Amino acid sequence: MPFCLWFTGIPAAGKTTLALETIKQLQSVGVSCSLVDADPIRRHIYPDLGFSEGDRAKNIERLASIASLVLRGGGNACVAAVSPYREARKAALQSIGPSAIELHVHCSKEEAARRDPARKYWASADAYEPSSDSIVLDTMARPSEELGTDILSLLREGGLIPSKGTLFIGRWSPFHMGHKHIIDEAMKEGSVVIGVRATPLTKDDPWTPAETVQMIRAVYPSTYVFICPDISALAVGRTPGYELKSHIPGEDITKISGTEVRELIASNDPRWRDAVPSEVMRYLKKRLL
Secondary structure: OOOEEEOOOOOOOHHHHHHHHHHHHHHOOOOOOOOEEEHHHHHHHOOOOOOOHHHHHHHHHHHHHHHHHHHOOOEEEEEEEOOOOOOHHHHHHHHOOEEEEEEEEEHHHHHHHOOOOOOOOOOHHHHOOOOOEEEEEEEOOOOOOHHHHHHHHHHHHHHOOOOOEEEEEOOOOOHHHHHHHHHHHHHHEEEEEEEEEEEOOOOOOOOHHHHHHHHHHHHOOOEEEEEOOOOOOOOOOOOOOOOOOOOOOHHHHHHHHHHHHHHHHHHHOOHHHHHHHHHHHHHHHHHHH
């Protein structure tokens, strides 16, 4: 289930810093997440809003709408916003859904003033209303790396992210139903991270690594997909701390060949559409037009 982490607290408490650290740690276990940062959104998208109580409430409502759109698309969101009013935050989280979690990023006003001597938005600190049931993360007592680890543990305990992960590396040229089968099987056990080998562009391999990443993300929008070097070997230590697995699908899946799919596409044979996921088919049809 897609989730939303709502980082709230007084200005300069460390909300954006902690949200970015959490996103970094989520990516390391194969879970993608988008940052919804109130400051640049207010500055560039909603410059009409001031800092009256009514405008602050509107800002919270609009941030919740953005987060909801991210979740509706299958992604996860980290919202970083002062969002000082308790009832407005409660309404925002309820509008997002049951997987929205309020995280109170705490520091004292004195420490916040030291971090932000210009004291921008300082009236928000005086107006801030903490919630009695929010999870408190003290940025004065512990570094963001440790707090980020705590947040991931919380997500695991709530079943919002898997406890184990699997790394796949390949060309995926193009990403077809055979690939989807083995990744879907791995996802039953935990999260998945997908590496796309940076192979040279050739007539037989006509998609750039960036295009391949887009294909895979069309199928798995919440999965961390990255471009890696064109490796030819995997080296492990004597006790690497993880197992090397082989996912062997049935004959109906193994007969799907990337080479054959590329040949079908090159010859404009419509049978290629049956060999790739519908999301990839739509992506490739746009590219081929």
